[in-house]
Amino acid sequence: MxxxxxxxxxxxxxxxxxxxxxxxxxxxxxxxxVLDPLDPTAYLEDTWPQPLHKPLCLPKIYVYPEDPRMGEFQRKHIETHTVYSSEIILLNQLRDPNSVFHKTYVTTNPDDADFFLIPFLGANYLMYCRNHLGHRNDDCEMEKKYVTPMMDHIQSNLPYWNRSHGRDHIIFHPMDLAALYYPTTRHRFLNATFLTTIGDKRFVAYGSQRVRRYHDITIPSATHMPLLPEYDPARFLDDRGFPLETWNHRRDIFVLFGGIYEDVQRTDRYSSGIRALLHEQGFDRLPGYKLSKWWEYGDYAQLLSRAKYGLAPQGWTLDTTRVWEYIAFGVVPVVIADGIIEPFEDDVDWQSFTVRISRSEAHRMDEILRSISEDEYERKRQAVWSHARQMLFTHDTWHLIVRQLCRMRFDLAGMQTLPGGKHVAFDYATVAIQTSMYNP
Structure with a gap:
């Protein structure tokens, strides 16, 4: 107010x-x-955020099938336990015939498709190369063995890329440098829309190709701990998001953070020096603070269930997987990352469930958090539990991705013809989709 x-x-x-x-x-x-609040508007189209059960459009997505001509690396070695496995999760959701996303969006007829998803698992390739084959500073000839044959097949053997020059194609790039891992071949898929975890307003030397605002879509980072059955948040929290283990079912940890900070210096490029404050200024010794470089999963899940606020300072990039662990467990994220573009900002009110602290104010972190009233904290906590969780891979990620595709591809008049005469129409009034919020 x-x-x-x-x-x-x-x-x-x-x-x-x-x-x-x-x-x-x-x-x-x-x-x-203080005046009386305005009455709720009767015009839903004038509100924001808009209700997610009213889609902007209902496009059909064709997922390219795996083909030996797309390179020797297909799905032989799946690295599911990495922070870059969002590509695998999202691809499986579209391919699973029992998935609501498959039923809502996927077509097996490319002539009926509005968008084409390239099943590129570049992060998986690199993680297998580095973690299992031990090539820490190598890419196992990824461009030669994987990117080049894949794009040769899509661009030379099939007609769909060329009819739109790739503008109706979607490709995964969930790692820190997105397409920059492919220096000699990335020009071949630049026209496609990237699904990337890197949202950054800053213009840096590689910024225009790492993430392109209003061309690429920022998605959540993968964090597999809450996806494991034994660490399911429902085992630690009740249906309102309160901890099951504390004596009064209230969160008794003021601030939580797990990650690198003890060896960070103020002048470091890593985290822009922000994480140095956590140790240097003694935040890790304050009452109510729980900070550590690492915890066992079981201990971490317990701590998450008890924490009120979770610190999310930038690292090498502005985003951090900690945010998604916090949201899964109903913790209010404290985002310290100037210039970040959060996933689905056009549909999700991040201000309602986060605390944002600029780098210039990071030294006042404790003062800022303690100045938040209990009522304001509870509003943010409820917003995390009721709204922010819709972004999780276990909830409505694909619905939100599609809303961004609709905005990017179709004009506000309501219809935009695609190559080949295909089109998708806006329909705010007559169609509803299944979302976890409205159809639990």
Whole structure:
């Protein structure tokens, strides 16, 4: 709720929306006047965020089938336990015939498709190369053995890329440098829309190709711990998001953080020096703070269930997987990353469930968090539990990706013809899709 100061004394009266006249003499000069709130608008199309059960469009997505001509690396070696496995999760959701996303969006007929998903698992290739084959500073000839044959097949053997020059194609790039891992071949898929975990407003030397705002779509990072059955948040929290283990079912840890910070210096490029404050200023020794480089999964899940706030300072990139662990367990994220583009900002009100602290104010972190009233904290906690979790891979990620595809591809008049005469129409009134919020 906004408040404003009383105007100069020359103004005699103000009207509240109840119709009552307010005498200025009743208020000392400079005292805020809080008006009655506006009634809810009757026009849903004028609200924001808009209800997710009313889709912007219902496109059909064709997922390219695996083909030996797409390279020797297909799905032989799946690395599911990495922070870059979002490509595998999202691909499996579209390929699973029992998935609501498959039923809603997928077509097996490319002539009926509005979009084409390239099943590129570049992060999986690199993780297998580095983690299992031990090539820490090598890419196992990825461009030669995987990217080149894949794009040769799509661009030379099939007609769909060429009819739109790739503008209706989607490809995964969930690693820190996105397409920059492919220096000699990335030009071949630049026209496609990247699904990337890197959202960054800053213009740096590689910025225009790492993430392109309004061309690429920022998606959540993968964090597999909450996806494991034994660490399912439902085993630690009740249906309102309160911990099951504490004596009063209230969160008794003020601030939680797990990650690198003890060896970080103020002048380091890593985290822009922000993480140095956690140790240097003694935040890790304050009452109510739980900070560590690492915890066992079981211990971490217990701590997450008890924490009120979770720190999310930038690392090498502005985003951090910690945010998604916090959201899964109902923890209010404290984002310290100037210039970050969060996933699905056009549909999700991040301000309602996060605390944002700029780098210039990071040294006041404890003061800022302690100044938040219990009522304001509870509003943010409820927003995490009720709304933010819709972004998780276990909830509505694909619905939100599709909303971004609709915005990017179709004009506000309601219809945009695609190559080959295909089109998708907006329909706010007559169609509803299954989302976890409205159809649990």
């Amino acid at each position: 906004e408040s404003r100061c009383i105007p100069p004394a020359s103004v005699k009266t103000l009207h509240r929306n109840t119709g009552l006249r307010v005498q200025l003499s009743d208020f000392p000069r400079g005292t805020p006047l």
